[in-house]
Amino acid sequence: MNLARLAIVLGLLAFGPALAQADPxxxxxxxxGATAPDFDLPGVDGSNHALKDYADARALVVVFTCNHCPTAQAYEARFAKLHDDYKSKGVAVVxxxxxxxxxxxLDELGYSDLNDSFEEMKLRASDQKFPFPYLYDxxxxxxxxxxxxLATxxxxxxxxxxKLRYQGRFDDGEVKTPKSHDAINALEAVLAGKPVETPTTRVFGCSxxxxxxxxEAARSLEKWDAEPVAIEPIDLGGVAKLAKNEGDKYTVVNVWATWCxxxxxxxPEFVTMNRMYRGRPFRLVTISxxxxxxxxxALNVLKANHVAATNYILDSDDRDAFAEALDSEWPGPVPYTLILAPGGEVVYRKSGGIDPLEVRRAIVAKIGRTY
Known part of the structure; x- marks a missing residue:
């Protein structure tokens, strides 16, 4: 088991038996051989889509997927390619x-910048230029x-x-070169009027x-809200060491003050990010x-906002020296936010208030969306 998967398993175990919930x-x-169940669902394009809308298609591929799942994200381009390759052959993909x-x-969102809300589905479809309808159930x-x-x-x-001719995975590749092109093979058989050789396969992905x-999601928030919050002084030498970001984690540094x-x-936006990504190579540092x-x-404000991260308060009156130690490009105003790569390279900086989605995208672009 690789480290990424181990981190997820450990994170799940931390919540105990409550996670072992069965499906409905x-x-x-x-x-x-069963008939396709009817549907009439809202799409990200602003229209409702029903099963009858695809009555003329020679074959219909229905894919249950989502925004946040790393496996689902790994297959988005392949679903788009399937749509593009088979549209002219009379195949509809939904x-x-x-x-x-x-x-x-929140800790299930560690590979994503988005949740699975309808509004965020619109963002994902736009970002990835989905050529197929994306519907919300x-x-x-x-x-x-x-x-x-069962899964996405x-x-x-x-x-x-x-009539259902195939159900299961798209292929056996995920982030590797697939050896068994299960869905494509099934679709080719359907179009050729032949039996599907392997009509059922296991599915892999997020439940x-x-x-x-x-x-369960509400209990997780209560658990995180109860985590201890502390703050420690940091001198200029400590800031310089922090800026070097020795280790293997991408580090978000937020400079703030109670009077700002x-x-x-x-x-709270940084708290959300910390809860999303801290099971990955990520850490959050605040400097008051x-x-x-x-x-x-400062500690009282951090406690009120449940900032259970690495929190410092600057133990120096020399703001110029602080800026030089942390990031010489900082013009001075707060808030100020950095993302430091392992080794200290600044891969994101923002003076003033952040766009949370922009920061999350910058984080995921570095730590990765798939296993």
């Missing part, structure tokens, strides 16, 4: 997100249950009569986030520019 009672993938976004814990999840969507991604292929996991309204206002004698005041 009776849930199983649609039987081969993607459906089965997840309830309120049932997704997170409100009731009735369609996902009818199909038996989960592929269902129907023939012209809308569907059913709405009964909402309580925008600084305090955006602290309050007078070191007011350390208790």
């Amino acid at each position: 009672p009776g849930l199983k993938p649609l039987d081969i 993607a459906i997100s089965p997840n309830d976004p309120e049932a997704v814990r 997170g409100e009731t999840q009735e369609v996902s249950k009818a199909y038996g969507a 991604p989960h592929v269902f292929i129907f023939d012209a009569g809308r 569907t986030k059913w709405s009964d996991k909402r309580d 309204g925008p600084c305090v206002q955006e602290l 520019l309050d007078d070191v004698a007011k350390k208790a005041d």
Whole structure:
């Protein structure tokens, strides 16, 4: 097991037996030969899409996928290529997100910049230029249950009569070169009017986030909110060492102060990022520019915002020397945010308030979206 997968497993175990929840009672993938269940779901294009809209297609590929899952993200380009390669052959591809976004814990978003909300689905589809419809079933999840969507991604292929001919994985490659092109092979057989040699395969990916996991997600927030918060003085030598970022983690450094309204206002965004990414090669560091004698005041603000990270308060009156030690390009105003790569290279800097999505994208671009 590689370190990334081990970190995820350990993170799951930290929440105990509550995570061993079963799928909804009776849930199983649609039987081969079954008729495609009807659907009428909102799409990111602003229109509803129904099964009948694809009545003329020689074959229909329904893919249950989502924004956040690393496996789902690994297959997005392949789904787009399938659409492009087979559109002229009369094949329709429809993607459906089965997840309830309120049932997704923040630490399950460690490979993504987005949750699975409908609004964030629109962002993902736009960013990746999805050529296929991307539909939202997170409100009731009735369609996902009818199909038996076990994970993201989960592929269902129907023939012209809308009888299920294949269900399972897209292929066995994920981030490697696939050896078994299961969905493509099945689709070719359907188009040729031949039996599908392997009509069912195992699915691999993130389990569907059913709405009964909402309580689990709420408990995770309560657990994190109870984590201890501390703050320690840091001198200029410590700042210079911090800027070198020795080790293997990408480090977000946020410079703030209690007297800076925008600084305090955006602290919860950094808390969210920390909870999302700290199971990966990531850490959050805050540096307060309050007078070191007011350390208790800074700590109170950090506690109120549950900033359970590495928190410092600058123990120096020389702001120019501080700027030179941390980042010579810092013009002086707060808040100020950096992302330091291992070895100290600044890969992101922002003077003033942040765009949280921009920062999350900068983080994921470095730590990776797939295993």
